[in-house]
Amino acid sequence: MSKSSRPPLLRESLEPWCAAGVTGALRILDPPGGVVYVVDGRIAYAETPVASGVERLLTASGRLPADAWRAAVTAGRAQHRIGPELVDAGLVTQVELEALGVIALYDAAFFLFDLMVSAHFEHRARHPVGHLRTLDLRTVCQEVDRRKRLLADAWPDAAIDTAAVLPQRRLRSQCVALTALQWEVVANADRRRSPIDLARLLGRDTFTVMLEVRRMARTGLVEPGRPGGSAAAESVATVRARAAAGLTAPPAAQPGRHAKAVAEPIAEPAPDPPPEPAGEPAGEPPPHIPLPRRAVRQESARRTELAGTPETRVPEQILTRLIAGLGAL
Amino acid sequence: MFFRGAGVLDIDDCLHRLMALQGVHGASLIDFPSGSIIGAAGRGPGSRDDTPADAVGMIHATMQTAAFATVGQPAHVEDIVITAGNGYHVMRLLSTDVEARMVLYVWLDRAVGNLVMAQRQLSVIAAQFSAN
Numbered sequence: 001m002s003k004s005s006r007p008p009l010l011r012e013s014l015e016p017w018c019a020a021g022v023t024g025a026l027r028i029l030d031p032p033g034g035v036v037y038v039v040d041g042r043i044a045y046a047e048t049p050v051a052s053g054v055e056r057l058l059t060a061s062g063r064l065p066a067d068a069w070r071a072a073v074t075a076g077r078a079q080h081r082i083g084p085e086l087v088d089a090g091l092v093t094q095v096e097l098e099a100l101g102v103i104a105l106y107d108a109a110f111f112l113f114d115l116m117v118s119a120h121f122e123h124r125a126r127h128p129v130g131h132l133r134t135l136d137l138r139t140v141c142q143e144v145d146r147r148k149r150l151l152a153d154a155w156p157d158a159a160i161d162t163a164a165v166l167p168q169r170r171l172r173s174q175c176v177a178l179t180a181l182q183w184e185v186v187a188n189a190d191r192r193r194s195p196i197d198l199a200r201l202l203g204r205d206t207f208t209v210m211l212e213v214r215r216m217a218r219t220g221l222v223e224p225g226r227p228g229g230s231a232a233a234e235s236v237a238t239v240r241a242r243a244a245a246g247l248t249a250p251p252a253a254q255p256g257r258h259a260k261a262v263a264e265p266i267a268e269p270a271p272d273p274p275p276e277p278a279g280e281p282a283g284e285p286p287p288h289i290p291l292p293r294r295a296v297r298q299e300s301a302r303r304t305e306l307a308g309t310p311e312t313r314v315p316e317q318i319l320t321r322l323i324a325g326l327g328a329l
Numbered sequence: 330m331f332f333r334g335a336g337v338l339d340i341d342d343c344l345h346r347l348m349a350l351q352g353v354h355g356a357s358l359i360d361f362p363s364g365s366i367i368g369a370a371g372r373g374p375g376s377r378d379d380t381p382a383d384a385v386g387m388i389h390a391t392m393q394t395a396a397f398a399t400v401g402q403p404a405h406v407e408d409i410v411i412t413a414g415n416g417y418h419v420m421r422l423l424s425t426d427v428e429a430r431m432v433l434y435v436w437l438d439r440a441v442g443n444l445v446m447a448q449r450q451l452s453v454i455a456a457q458f459s460a461n
Contacts, residue, residue: 098367
């Protein structure tokens, strides 16, 4: 781990554990909360309340009755084999389940990997669904970066993800072509739900809904309304506002809590014998995992600071935080 | 830890079966709305060497157009074949339920590959995705 002034991102915290080839779970203690499961040094699953997990993808989408899911949970939770229970019962196919696992993993990783949060590694912890398909940490990082690029290219302002989706009441064009998912978004937008709420409602992965909404905003079919009032939307907005504040603030102003807490997963004595990853980062150059986007983003944040534009940014952040605070009350 | 009962196919098994076809350069499973590669084998999207880099983009563009084609039965496209200089690109749409709209993608050599065989094998594997 580099001795930089800022605490490491979650993806950097994962590096030593993956390099050591351990099995366990990195639990995120700060909001929005979440867990990244590692099996033999590969990413097996990730979940966070703001993204759609396998359960939501299966049940909220109508693919599986909620009762069937609950039955599988009852039968397989203790042995970490909820997934196999579903497959054995013929409710879903193995390929389907594996694919949903990857989709859910990417969805959660998108929200979690670039957070500066405190996290705690639990050795041997496993996800109750059972581990399906594991991915290289680098593959997941690349996918997260690709998704961030796609979103930024479609519509640059991230505030749209947590704002109510307002479909245009009138269109100037003669006809409109929508994908099936865009149709679902428009049909279920009640002028209060944000893209994040719609994803939860539809049982779709959050990233895809955010992307489709941004694409529709670009073509003028929808516009962002007031910030969404749901807990999930607020949670995302708060975390993003805090991250933006953390990046633009001078390093000295970093809250000490973060610096202390993030060091935890490294410094903590492992309760089990598995390889002690504490020595590794110092001993050899571990980052065979390129993280090009982070440096660029940080630089751009710094540039805006130097350019003296924070007047335009800061009120927005304060506003978002105020709204989130009011919502919490 | 890994449950792999007899007869239960997982994603890697599906991809290996596709790779066993004659003249296949690469095969992958793609989540089409997000463009994420769920699994990949051989060359093609997802592998590092010799990538037709925007195969995912190509699929996306094709699907956007194909979805609105109203030839015959509208709104039901089984597969899409693109004949290109570097081979055949076959995209088989999976008619799983609502939750994930996935595409099986195979890149075939033009000289050695057998397009019809590939399409048949894709249909067989696509059947693995729908519940028994």
